Structures are given as C-alpha cells and as structure tokens.
Amino acid sequence: MEILTAAELLAAIGHETRLAIFRLLVETGPGGLYASTIGERLGIAPATLSFHLSHLSRVGLIDGQRESRFIRYAANFNTMDGLLAFLTSNCCQGTSCLPSMDGPDQGSERCCLAHKES
Amino acid sequence: MEILTAAELLAAIGHETRLAIFRLLVETGPGGLYASTIGERLGIAPATLSFHLSHLSRVGLIDGQRESRFIRYAANFNTMDGLLAFLTSNCCQGTSCLPSMDGPDQGSERCCLAHKES
DNA sequence: TCCATAATTCGATTATTGTCGAAATATAGG
DNA sequence: CCTATATTTCGACAATAATCGAATTATGGA
Numbered sequence: 549m550e551i552l553t554a555a556e557l558l559a560a561i562g563h564e565t566r567l568a569i570f571r572l573l574v575e576t577g578p579g580g581l582y583a584s585t586i587g588e589r590l591g592i593a594p595a596t597l598s599f600h601l602s603h604l605s606r607v608g609l610i611d612g613q614r615e616s617r618f619i620r621y622a623a624n625f626n627t628m629d630g631l632l633a634f635l636t637s638n639c640c641q642g643t644s645c646l647p648s649m650d651g652p653d654q655g656s657e658r659c660c661l662a663h664k665e666s
Numbered sequence: 667m668e669i670l671t672a673a674e675l676l677a678a679i680g681h682e683t684r685l686a687i688f689r690l691l692v693e694t695g696p697g698g699l700y701a702s703t704i705g706e707r708l709g710i711a712p713a714t715l716s717f718h719l720s721h722l723s724r725v726g727l728i729d730g731q732r733e734s735r736f737i738r739y740a741a742n743f744n745t746m747d748g749l750l751a752f753l754t755s756n757c758c759q760g761t762s763c764l765p766s767m768d769g770p771d772q773g774s775e776r777c778c779l780a781h782k783e784s
Numbered sequence: 785t786c787c788a789t790a791a792t793t794c795g796a797t798t799a800t801t802g803t804c805g806a807a808a809t810a811t812a813g814g
Numbered sequence: 815c816c817t818a819t820a821t822t823t824c825g826a827c828a829a830t831a832a833t834c835g836a837a838t839t840a841t842g843g844a
Contacts, residue, residue, distance in 0.1 A: 551682065551685055551686060552682055555679070555680055555685045556680075557680075558676050558677075558679050559681065561673070561676050562673055562679075563673060563677065563801090563802085564669060564670055564673040565802090567669055567672060567673045574756075574757050574758070574779065575757065575759060576759075577757075577758035577759060577761070577777070578777055582820085583820075583821065584821080593805090594820085594821065594822085595803075595804050595805075595821095595822080595823085595824095596802075596803055596804060597821090598821060598822050598823080599802075599803080599804095599822090599823095601822095602822080614810090614811090614821095616811060616812070616820095617812065617819060617821085618819095618821090619820080625777045625778065625779060628753075629779060632750065632754070632779065635746075635750065636750070638692075639692050640693070640695035640696070641693060641694075641695060659695070659743045660695075660743065661692065661743060662781075663750070663780075663781055681831090681832085683832090702789090702790065702791080711834055712791070712834090713792080713793085713833075713834050714833055714834060715791090716791060716793080717792095717793095717831095717833080718832090719791095735789060735790050735840075735841050735842065736790065736791085737790080
C-alpha cells in the first residue's frame with residue numbers, strides 16, 4: 549500500500565463521526581446496516597450522514613449496495629486489513645525488538661507493532 | 667481506548683507528511699532520530715516539521731527528548747499498539763467469522779480484523 | 785561574552801473540511 | 815399518476831488546518 553493511500557484511509561477514519569460509523573459496521577460484520585439505521589443509531593442528520601458515507605465509500609473502507617429503497621453499507625475488511633498491514637510493516641527494521649535480549653530490560657516501551665498474517 | 671482519542675490519533679497520522687514522519691520513526695525503532703535528521707530525510711522545512719512533530723507529540727504517538735542542541739524523537743509503540751487494538755476489537759461480534767462455515771463460501775470478503783495479543 | 789546551530793513560535797495567508805436546511809432523485813405501493 | 819419514504823446533491827456558511835519566512839529561544843563551544 550502506498551503512503552498516500554494509507555494517509556487517505558487514516559484521514560477518513562480520523563474523524564469522530566466517520567470512525568463511529570466505521571466501527572459500528574465493523575462490529576456489525578459483513579451483513580452491514582441500512583444507511584437509515586446507521587443514522588438512527590448514531591444520531592446523525594441525513595445530509596451529514598450521506599456526506600460521511602460517501603467519503604468512507606470513496607476511499608474503499610465501506611461498500612454500499614442498494615436494496616429497493618434502502619442502501620446497505622458494510623465495512624470492507626480487505627481494505628482495513630491492508631491498512632493494518634501497512635501500519636505494522638517493517639517495524640524497527642526487524643532488528644531492534646527480538647523476543648529475548650541480554651542484559652537488563654532496556655525499558656518498558658512496547659515494541660514492536662505486529663499484526664496477524666494475512 | 668475512547669473513540670474520540672482514537673479519532674485524534676488517526677487524524678494525526680491521516681496526513682501524508684505526518685504519516686511519513688511516523689512511519690520513518692516506526693521503521694527506525696526505539697532509538698529514534700533527531701528532528702533535523704527527519705527533516706533532511708523527508709525534505710520538510712523546519713517550521714513545518716516542528717508543527718507536525720508537535721502535533722504527533724501532543725497526541726502521544728511520538729516522544730521527544732532533548733540531547734544537548736538536538737531533540738531526539740521516537741515512535742511511542744504503546745500508543746500505537748493501543749490504537750491497533752481498538753481498531754480490531756469486537757469485530758463482527760465474534761460470531762460471523764468463524765474459521766469454518768457450513769455451506770458454500772459466502773464470498774471472498776476478508777473477515778475479521780485481528781491483531782496479536784498484547 | 786559572542787557566535788553558530790537546532791528547534792520552536794509567531795504571523796499572515798491559503799486551502800480544505802464539516803454541517804445541515806432545502807431541493808432533487810430513486811424506489812415502492814396504492 | 816400520486817404519495818410516501820430513503821437517500822443524495824446543492825448551496826452557503828463557519829470552523830479548522832497547513833504552509834513557511836522571519837523572529838525567537840535554547841544550547842554548546844571558542
């Protein structure tokens with residue numbers, strides 16, 4: 549993943565309202581929710597909701613599919629997983645955070661970032 | 667982690683320049699880099715760099731420590747790991763993404779988000 | 785004390801983003 | 815065809831964020 553793409557994805561969920569929408573869809577799972585349901589659950593005005601759904605959809609973090617008068621939105625887990633992989637890749641050049649080190653503990657700092665195999 | 671905190675962290679790295687700074691520090695590891703080194707490597711003007719370092723530092727994604735005339739900045743792995751844990755928590759209510767399912771494959775969608783134990 | 789270097793703060797400008805009422809579009813049903 | 819409902823688009827405004835030259839602060843060495 550390119551850094552510009554990653555920054556766009558992060559900016560998309562770097563807003564309280566959009567993060568709430570995205571988290572709701574992640575917790576809901578692949579089945580997703582209708583736009584109106586999202587709006588009711590989170591208390592967002594229709595025009596504002598549409599603006600944010602459009603933003604999340606444009607960057608590929610969610611997908612929407614029309615079902616008669618409703619549109620069902622669901623999290624795109626592939627996109628999010630790619631982002632997580634980017635964020636955790638090449639941490640510490642793979643050299644600084646070996647499981648065991650000689651000598652006294654070098655500090656309580658958490659290191660490294662890791663993510664399950666995809 | 668609260669959603670507002672998570673959104674602030676994501677917004678902080680949801681900007682190309684700040685993401686480049688943060689990724690450079692993640693790849694560098696706990697040793698970190700001097701501000702001037704970061705500026706040289708990424709080609710950022712001093713005032714602009716300071717603005718972004720201050721932002722990342724304020725939200726807790728990096729830490730800076732003065733060493734004589736230099737300030738050494740390093741990624742805060744604890745903060746980032748907390749953010750990753752938040753993003754991957756409670757995915758699909760734990761019910762929709764069991765390793766094996768009966769019936770035909772329900773689609774190629776990636777599910778769920780997972781992160782190593784902390 | 786004076787100078788050089790590292791980094792931040794200030795100030796002004798420009799650009800982008802978020803919100804939401806009102807109007808428009810899409811779909812279903814009588 | 816008309817009405818009701820779901821959603822988006824439009825338009826205008828307010829608020830926030832990003833950039834960077836110039837001035838300022840902090841530190842070390844001659």
